Amino acid sequence: MRNLMILLTSLALTPVVALAAEPLGAEDFDRYTQGKTLFYGFDGTAYGVERYLPGRRVIWSFLDGRCQEGSWYEEAGQICFLYEDRSDPQCWSFELTPKGLSARFRNDPEATELYESGDVDEEMLCLGPDVGV
Template sequence: MKVILLILWAMMPLPATAQSTMSAAEFDAYTQGKTLFYGTRSAPYGAEVYLPNRRVRWSFLDGKCKEGEWYEDAGLICFVYEDNPEPQCWSFEEGNGGLIAQFENDPEAIALYEVEDRGEEMLCLGPEIGV
């Protein structure tokens, strides 16, 4: 799966000028019921499933998934996850190739780009059970 994502990233067009920052209603309408894959210009980053009632499931494409939820705060889309209650706030814009996400907790961070909604399931392995 990672090889396929790397190929898709290499073929991804450069983003055109983005539109204005999405509102919570626009973000919800765009993402609801989708699984979106994100990456930087050079590498896959992760995927997120957007569930009803602003719930999400995130993975760094390693088979480990985190449950969370999102909310709007001062025009940003903020996520909190089961393993980290500290809000992760992003601005989202819709470009010609899909969403462009900028991590606002660190504005110097590299933007993430939506690869595509491939209608594919995100791999989430079961809980780790050990002795």
Template sequence: MHIRLKSILIVGTGLAMLAGAGFAEVPMSAQAFDDYTRGKTLFYGQNGQAYGAEEYLDNRRVRWSFLDGECKEGAWYEEAGQICFVYEDNPDPQCWTFRMTPGGLSARFEDLPDATELYEAQDIGEEMLCLGPRIGV
């Protein structure tokens, strides 16, 4: 992991704790989420560790990676105040509640809200590394 990303993850952890102290009570609307994310590649952290990155494209399309070189194409939509994602390898929606915090986005996975909460680590203005399909034996 790059030293810069690691230090931002540590700062992001502190900001995520501030968010839990009442800074981010209102979930983002679909329009606010789209306005904030469209055209960006955001890196997410969890518990001080890199978790993954998502590229937000036009027409609510996304590309997700767990930072392993494999990327999954998908799309998002709003349902009942949550932002739901479906990906090419999993048509079951994964719904999140996003909130704006002093350090960026905070996301709570609504299917397991106690298990998964992510925070925006950084928008570094770079593309994610997607290696393409594996070919051969």
């Protein structure tokens, strides 16, 4: 019994090292996202929504009603997005966690980290183009 107590005490005092999940490659990312509309949060607030379509196509919105069409591809272990209004790719490393996807911009520990928001009671809203007079 004494040995069991010593073992349990030593386990309790041993630091637990969390193993980081491996970033998702293109096949796993596509398998998880295709056909879904995922809402993302940042620092406790709503950040944006993305609809994942066949053929690695996407529609993104910052939840402001303006939607941007784009596509994605894998490069150097990151998932990169090209949108219709930008010429520079937006690259992220995605990991699948027990709570859903998490994404780190440019795989930089100091950069923006988004997370999949579960049970969002909203639809993706895309308004038409601006109409002038």
